[in-house]
Amino acid sequence: MKTEIHIEELIRREKETFPNPYLSTRVMAKIEGLKQARSKTPLWQTIALAAGFAAAIFLGVSLGNSYVENGTPDIVLNINDAQMENLQYYLYSNE
Amino acid sequence: MSDEQLIREIVSGNHAAFKNLMEKYQLQVFRTVLGFVHTKEDAEEVTQDIFVRVYQSLSSFQHESEFSTWLYRITINMSLNFLHRNRKIRFQQSLQTIFSLHSEEKTPLEKLESAERDRRIRMAIDSLPDKQRMAFILSRYEELPQKKIAAVMNRSEGAVEQLLQRAKENLKKKLTTP
Numbered sequence: 001m002k003t004e005i006h007i008e009e010l011i012r013r014e015k016e017t018f019p020n021p022y023l024s025t026r027v028m029a030k031i032e033g034l035k036q037a038r039s040k041t042p043l044w045q046t047i048a049l050a051a052g053f054a055a056a057i058f059l060g061v062s063l064g065n066s067y068v069e070n071g072t073p074d075i076v077l078n079i080n081d082a083q084m085e086n087l088q089y090y091l092y093s094n095e
Numbered sequence: 096m097s098d099e100q101l102i103r104e105i106v107s108g109n110h111a112a113f114k115n116l117m118e119k120y121q122l123q124v125f126r127t128v129l130g131f132v133h134t135k136e137d138a139e140e141v142t143q144d145i146f147v148r149v150y151q152s153l154s155s156f157q158h159e160s161e162f163s164t165w166l167y168r169i170t171i172n173m174s175l176n177f178l179h180r181n182r183k184i185r186f187q188q189s190l191q192t193i194f195s196l197h198s199e200e201k202t203p204l205e206k207l208e209s210a211e212r213d214r215r216i217r218m219a220i221d222s223l224p225d226k227q228r229m230a231f232i233l234s235r236y237e238e239l240p241q242k243k244i245a246a247v248m249n250r251s252e253g254a255v256e257q258l259l260q261r262a263k264e265n266l267k268k269k270l271t272t273p
C-alpha cells in the first residue's frame with residue numbers, strides 16, 4: 001500500500017514537469033532547417049555530381065587499358081664506353 | 096479545426112498548421128516520453144525528434160486509426176529506441192540524481208532517502224517488460240482509458256488489463272524486496 005502511494009507520488013511530481021514553452025518554436029526551426037538543407041542541393045545536382053564521378057572513373061580505366069607499351073625495343077645495345085669519348089684527349093699534356 | 100483538417104492543411108503545404116497541431120499534442124507527447132525517460136531534458140529532446148518524424152511522415156498517414164493513436168505509437172517507439180541507445184548513460188544519470196534532486200523534505204538524510212526511493216521506483220518501472228511498461232505509462236502518466244491503450248498497442252482490452260495487472264504485481268515485487 002505504501003509502495004503504491006510512493007509510486008503515485010513520483011508520477012504526480014513528474015507530471016508537474018512542463019516542457020520548455022519554446023519547444024514548438026524549436027521544432028519548427030528544426031523542420032525549416034531540414035527543408036532548407038534539402039532544397040540547397042537539388043536532385044539534378046546530386047545526379048550530375050554522381051555522373052561526373054562515374055565518367056572520370058570510366059575515362060581513367062579506358063585510358064589505362066588503351067596504353068600500349070612500345071618505348072623499349074627488344075634489342076640489346078652493345079656499346080664500348082671507351083670508344084664513345086676519347087679520354088686520352090683530356091689527359092693530353094705538352095710535356 | 097479538427098485533426099483531419101489540420102493534417103490536410105499541412106500536407107497541402109501550410110507550414111503554420113503544423114505548429115497548431117504540435118501545440119495541441121505536445122504536452123501529451125512530452126508526458127508520455129517523460130514516463131519512459133524521467134528527465135526533462137531527455138523528454139524535450141525526444142519530443143522534438145518525434146514531431147520532426149511526424150512532420151516527415153504525415154503524408155503517409157492513412158487515417159485508418161485516429162491521429163492521436165498513431166502519434167502515441169510513434170511516441171512509444173521513439174522513446175524505447177532512445178532508451179536502448181542511451182542505456183549506459185542513463186544508468187550513470189540515475190545515480191547522479193540521488194545527489195542533485197530537490198525535494199520538499201528538510202534534512203539531508205530525508206532528502207537522500209527520498210531520492211533513493213525515487214530512483215528505485217524509476218528503475219523498477221524501467222525494468223518492466225516493454226509491453227507492461229507501455230500499458231503502465233499510458234495508463235498512469237496519460238490516464239488513458241483501457242480502450243484507447245488497446246488501440247495504441249493493437250491488443251484487446253482484456254490483454255491490456257492483464258498487462259496492467261502484471262505490471263502492478265511486478266512493481267510491487269521489485270520494490271518490496273530489499
